[in-house]
Structure formats: structure tokens, C-alpha cells
Amino acid sequence: MSAAVQAAFDAPPLPRVNDLLPHRYPMLLVDRVEELVRGTSIRAVKAITLNEPWYEGLAADAPLDYPPALLIESWGQSAGLLASATAPAPDGQVMLFGSVADAQFHLPVLPGDVIEHRVRVSRSLGDSVIFEGSSHRGADTVMTVSRMVMAFRPGEVLTTDEPVRPPAGRDREATA
Template sequence: MTTAAPALPQVTDLLPHRYPMLLVDRVLDMVPGSSIRTVKAVTLGEPWYAHLPAGAPLDYPRSLLVESWGQSAGLLASAMADTPQGQVMLFGSVADAVFHLPVHPGDVLEHRVRISRALADSVVFEGTSHRGEETVMTVSSMVMAFRPATLLRPEAPATDPVRKADR
């Protein structure tokens, strides 16, 4: 008798991002606290391609490639068993992101992210992005930190009309 594998998380269950800034489509596999593989399909229907003039290069923006990979790292960090409750995950830094090949509409990317170090309130990731067998990007280090939500947006005094309307 075989035991069923645990269900993979839905991207929207772990990330607050939504269209147009949700840049991960699906989790392929995940080992919580260790690694994740995700998929991002690049399409011509994405808003950053909407107003390009005819004949303009269709290279996917590198900043969005890093963001998509970082969202995959965020999925892994959010699924860690010891993630503190009431914490907000913040992007800290990225070092040595190397872009090997351009990415274009029609490409299906596979992000491979590993945790290289986990501290009490920070996680360091490393990994790659692939188009089939080709490596399109390598990330040597991305740091994410967890901070208490209450410190990032403390309760305002009741007399503050801006914060009152914000609630």
C-alpha cells in the first residue's frame, strides 16, 4: 500500500500577490524548509507588453524574472513549519543574479529555489531559472526577513483621521 503524497499548496494560499503582479503559476514540488520548484508561463498578454511599438524587442523584463523567482522563494519561506505567526515577509536583497539567456513570450520557466541558510527571522535562498534544459538565470543569494506586522503598521491614535479612514 502506498501513501499519497501531500497536496502541493496553491500559490494564492501562500502569497498575497494577485494579477498583474502574481508571477508564479504553479508549484511543481516542494520540500518544506529545503527546496521548491515552480512554473511561470510568460505570455504576450502580460501588461508589460501591452504598449510596445511594433518591432520592439520582446525580452521579458529582468526585474520581473527576479521578482518571479523571488515569489517562488517566498512560497517556500511561507510554507516553512517554523514561520512565526503574525509576521510579514519582506524582500531584503539579491546578490549575483546572472542572466544567461533572454526570456520571451511563449517560454515556460521553471524556478528552482533552495534554502541555503535559515535564521530565526531571515532566510537566504539560492537557485536557478530554466527554460527546458537551458539555464536562463542564476541567483547566488536572495535574503528575505520576517518582521512583526504590528511594527510595520502600528495602531494609530483614534484622532488620526487618515489612519481612521484607512481601516
């Protein structure tokens, strides 16, 4: 058996999307992980189909471009898979999308396209991670993302009924 074949057998199995993300239909927007280098990068795939709810009820002559916000969400879910596969959130921690910067859409994405998201860790800051990367249809780049920030925060802080107060010294009167 060649070394490459043996390495494939010895490699840990790729994670299942459902095991790492809490999302479910219709908002689970990643179909499978193709490649994972824990702590470094991921390649994940999303197949675009006309069966998705956002295409329901469209007029016959309506454009079929996949919504850019959903392309960003799908790419972000791929980043979330990388973060979760690298170091699962400690008990009680919730993964939150923080921001995206310099996302550029180069080509439309249409039903029938299979999109490959390529996500790399740019920087890890303890409870926050910065990602960068792109999305591709075959050899064509359909989107690039310069920076996406995700953070892990305690779930109980996010579910309280009390209003969120700014840190001391940062209230409206101090900044007005």
C-alpha cells in the first residue's frame, strides 16, 4: 500500500456538518466538508437548488441569482465548522457572528451551481477568531471575504431578559 493511501486511511474522518453546527433546514447552508486542517483551513461545499425556500413563489421571469446574504451566511457557516472542529466551544458558550468586511461578489450564483467555500484562519484571539477566504464555482471565484469575525460568548449572558448596558464610561451621555 502506498504512503498516500495509508495516510488517507490513518487520517481522522471529516466531521459531519450536523455534528458541529446547530443550524437545520432551511438555514443549514453547508452540505459537506471536503477538507479540514484543524486550526488552519477548511473547504466545504454547498449545492444550490431550486428546491430552497427562497426560490418558492418566484415569478417565471424573476432572476434566479442566489441571495448574496445567504452566500455570506453559507461561507460563515463554513467558518463556524472550522472553529468548532478546531476547538469546540466550552459548555455554555455560544458561537456568534461578529462582522464581515470587504466581501466582494464577483459572479452570480444560480441553481445547479456547486459552491466550494475556502476559509482560512487569519488570526485567533482567544474567544474570537478572524477568518478570510473565498467561494468558487469550479475555477471561477464568485465571492471573496477579506475578514469575518466570530466570537464565543457565555449563553446565559445572551438569554437574559435584562437590557444590555454599555461598559462603564461608555454610556450615551459620555459619547454624545
